[in-house]
Amino acid sequence: MLTGLVSAQCNELFISEYVEGSRNNKALEIYNPTDKPVDLSQYRVTRWQNGSAAWTAQMSDALSGTLQPKDVAVVVLDRRDTTKIGQDTPVVLSLRLKADLFLSKDYNTSFSMSFNGDDAMSLDKLNTTTSKYVPVDIFGKIGERPSPAWSDKAPYTGTGTWYSMDKTLIRKDSVMTGVAKNPLEFNPTKEWELNPRDQFDSLGYHKCLCEKTASTKVIQKHKVVLFPNPTQNANNGIVTAITDIVPVALICKNMQGADVALPYSINSSSMMVQTQIATAELAAGVYTLEFISASGERVSTRLIK
Numbered sequence: 001m002l003t004g005l006v007s008a009q010c011n012e013l014f015i016s017e018y019v020e021g022s023r024n025n026k027a028l029e030i031y032n033p034t035d036k037p038v039d040l041s042q043y044r045v046t047r048w049q050n051g052s053a054a055w056t057a058q059m060s061d062a063l064s065g066t067l068q069p070k071d072v073a074v075v076v077l078d079r080r081d082t083t084k085i086g087q088d089t090p091v092v093l094s095l096r097l098k099a100d101l102f103l104s105k106d107y108n109t110s111f112s113m114s115f116n117g118d119d120a121m122s123l124d125k126l127n128t129t130t131s132k133y134v135p136v137d138i139f140g141k142i143g144e145r146p147s148p149a150w151s152d153k154a155p156y157t158g159t160g161t162w163y164s165m166d167k168t169l170i171r172k173d174s175v176m177t178g179v180a181k182n183p184l185e186f187n188p189t190k191e192w193e194l195n196p197r198d199q200f201d202s203l204g205y206h207k208c209l210c211e212k213t214a215s216t217k218v219i220q221k222h223k224v225v226l227f228p229n230p231t232q233n234a235n236n237g238i239v240t241a242i243t244d245i246v247p248v249a250l251i252c253k254n255m256q257g258a259d260v261a262l263p264y265s266i267n268s269s270s271m272m273v274q275t276q277i278a279t280a281e282l283a284a285g286v287y288t289l290e291f292i293s294a295s296g297e298r299v300s301t302r303l304i305k
Contacts, residue, residue, distance in 0.1 A: 010210035013038060014137040014178030015123055016072060017206070018169040021198040023089045026077040026113050027098070029203055030123060032067040033176060033210035040065045044133060045075065045103065047112045048120040051145025060124075061103040061112040070211050074203050077113040078102035093249045097296040098203040117149030117165025120186075123178065137178025140164060141186040156187050163188035168195040173207045196257025201290070201300070222299035224291060230304040237280030243273050243299055247291035250275065252303075255286055262289075279305060 010033035017029035028045060032038050040063040047059045067073050076099035079091045087107055090096075104113040115121055120140030124133040140150055146157035146164070153160030163169060169192040179191075188194075195202075225242040252260040263278040275291065282305050290300040 009176035010034060010208075012125075012136050012178060012180075013043065013067070013123060014171070014175070015121070015139055016171045016208070017074075017203060018121070018139055018164070018192070019095070019200065019203070020115065020117055020165055020167060021095070021200075022166070024077055024079040024087075024091050024114075025095050025198055026091075026115060027095060027200075027203060028075045028113075028121065028123075029206065030063075030067065030073045030075065031171070031206045031208065032069055032071055033208055035069050037069065038067045040067055040073065042126045042128075043136075044124050044126075045112050046122045046124055047115050048122065048140070048142045049111065049115075050118060051120075051143060053143035058109065059111050061110055063101060063103075065101065070208075072204065072206050073100045074098050075101045075103055075113065078105035092198070094251050094290070094292055095198075095200050095203075097249075097292055098200055117162060118145045118147065120144070134180075135178075135182075136180055138180070138182055141184075142182045144186070150186050150188050152187075152189050154185075154187075156185055161194070163192065163194060166197040168197065168199040168202075169193065170195060170202055171206070171208075173209055176208060176210050198259065199257060201298075222297060224289075224299045224301045226289070226301050226303060229302075231279055232305070233280050237278060237282070239277045239279050239303065241275040241277060241289070241291065241301075243275065243291050245291065245293040245297045245299060246273050247275060248294045249292040250277070251290040251292070253288045253290075260287060279303070 013032055016031035019027035044060050044062045082090045104110040120142045122135045123137040125136045126133050149162035149165035150156055151158055151160040151162050172191055175191045222244050231239050250264050252262045254260055265276045267274045284305050287303045289303050292298050
C-alpha cells in the first residue's frame, strides 16, 4: 500500500524548507521527489504580500537550472553586497554558501524573496498548453494576512507560537506532495517542523518518504578535534580546533539558537588547519560551533564551558 501511495504522490516539486531569519536572511528549499531531472525554468516563486490575492510581476521570479531526482535547490534572497545597509543589508555568509540560486537582487524591482511572516508563498509551474502558471505548492494561505505570523493554535493567524516569522521550518518527511489548492486554513503544525531563527544546517538536503535515504546532495562528512573541551579560562581561555577543511567562517550558537560572537584566528599548514578560539568572555554553558569553508563544506562540534 505504501509503495502505491508514494508513487502516486511523489510526482511534483514542493517546498521542503522555509527560512524567515533575521534581517534579510530569507531562503526557500525546493525538493524534487520524482525519479527524473526537472527543468526549473518552467517554475517560479511568488510572494503574496500582506494578504494579497492579486498576482503581480514584481512579486514573482522565475527559476533556472536543472534539479536532479531526490535533490534540492536552495533559493536565497540576493543580498550579497557586503557594503550595503538598511533594506539591502547582506545575507550572512553561512546562508550565502548554501545557495543554488539568488533571486530578487534589486529591492526596487523585485520583491519575491523579501517575504515576512505574514506573506504567503507559492511555487508555480507553467502549463505549456494554456501558457499560464498554476501553483504546485502553497505556503500559508493566499489572501489571508496573519498578525504577525501563522501560528500553532486556531485560527492559526497569530495565536500561540509563531511559525512563519523568525523561524526555520522543515517539511515533515511524511509530506510527499505540495499544497496545490489554497487551503481553507493554514495550520503549520500539520506539515512543518519548527526550528530556531537563522538555523541553516539542514539546507541542501531533504529527507522524505519518497526515498529511503536522504537526497544525493548530503554534504561530505568532515572531522574536527576541539581541545580543551570542556574549557575554562585558564591559558587565556584559548581553545584549539583542528579541522580537515580551511574555514572562512566560524558560527557559534547557544542552546537557544542565538548567535554568539567568538574571536578566532586560523593557522593552516599542509597537514592540518588549526583555529585558535578566544573563549574567555564566553558565559558558562553548551555551544554549537560550525566551521565553514569557502566551497561550502561544513563541520560542527559542541563546546562546553
